[in-house]
Amino acid sequence: MSGCCSSTAQCEGTNRFFSRWSKKYARDYRKKGLAKEQRMLLEGLRAVPLRHAIILDIGCGVGALHHALLKEGAARSVGVDAAEGMVVQAKLMAEQVGVQDRTEYHHADFLVIESLLPQGDITILDKVVCCDGRLDELVDAATRKTGRVLGLTHPRNNLLVRAAFKIQIALAKLFRWKFHPYWHDWVEMKRKILQRGFDLKYESSTFVWNVLVFQRSS
Numbered sequence: 034m035s036g037c038c039s040s041t042a043q044c045e046g047t048n049r050f051f052s053r054w055s056k057k058y059a060r061d062y063r064k065k066g067l068a069k070e071q072r073m074l075l076e077g078l079r080a081v082p083l084r085h086a087i088i089l090d091i092g093c094g095v096g097a098l099h100h101a102l103l104k105e106g107a108a109r110s111v112g113v114d115a116a117e118g119m120v121v122q123a124k125l126m127a128e129q130v131g132v133q134d135r136t137e138y139h140h141a142d143f144l145v146i147e148s149l150l151p152q153g154d155i156t157i158l159d160k161v162v163c164c165d166g167r168l169d170e171l172v173d174a175a176t177r178k179t180g181r182v183l184g185l186t187h188p189r190n191n192l193l194v195r196a197a198f199k200i201q202i203a204l205a206k207l208f209r210w211k212f213h214p215y216w217h218d219w220v221e222m223k224r225k226i227l228q229r230g231f232d233l234k235y236e237s238s239t240f241v242w243n244v245l246v247f248q249r250s251s
């Protein structure tokens with residue numbers, strides 16, 4: 034399924050930028066395994082029984098995180114990414130780790146094809162909320178699509194990380210790059226997720242990333 038990744042300038046820029054980097058993402062994962070923030074996310078997500086779980090990985094990249102969850106017992110995964118190159122690499126990696134029969138991929142803007150996707154017992158937004166300008170829509174749609182647990186990572190609000198993001202955003206505007214990262218109000222984002230009927234179950238951080246796992250309130 035391909036959902037309009039050239040329909041908006043933002044999505045086209047995201048597609049081009051991350052497709053260009055997709056082989057490096059795949060190479061890094063093969064060489065080094067999961068990144069530190071992904072290992073933390075995995076730790077937080079393990080609090081949920083994985084057997085029979087469906088994973089919805091939004092902005093799935095090369096699929097490292099949901100491949101790990103599948104290997105640990107999750108039933109199947111649906112990965113969606115706006116970058117075609119990422120989806121190509123994710124499919125290749127799924128074959129290499131032997132989980133291809135339990136994976137399904139979509140090259141699409143998640144917000145465009147949301148209604149066509151199944152609800153995930155576990156929904157993941159790993160380093161995605163800072164790549165999309167439509168944070169409220171993303172949070173709305175991701176929480177709607179979460180049956181039990183939502184895991185996400187976002188940039189930490191410290192001086193160096195904030196400055197690095199803001200400099201990239203300023204340069205992108207100056208040179209009219211087609212893609213740039215976004216800096217949102219992360220405290221407000223967390224508040225919105227809690228308001229939508231979730232409890233915070235796990236929180237941790239690296240120097241760059243904050244790792245949050247929410248569980249739907251019973």
Ligand SMILES: C[S@@+](CC[C@H](N)C(=O)[O-])C[C@H]1O[C@@H](n2cnc3c(N)ncnc32)[C@H](O)[C@@H]1O
Binds near residue numbers: 091143160
């Ligand atoms: C920084 S990468 C992270 C990839 C992967 N989650 C990881 O942690 O390795 C962000 C990814 O989100 C994807 N993305 C951003 N906005 C998206 C959207 N609205 N729908 C689908 N994918 C999106 C980008 O194409 C990119 O592959």
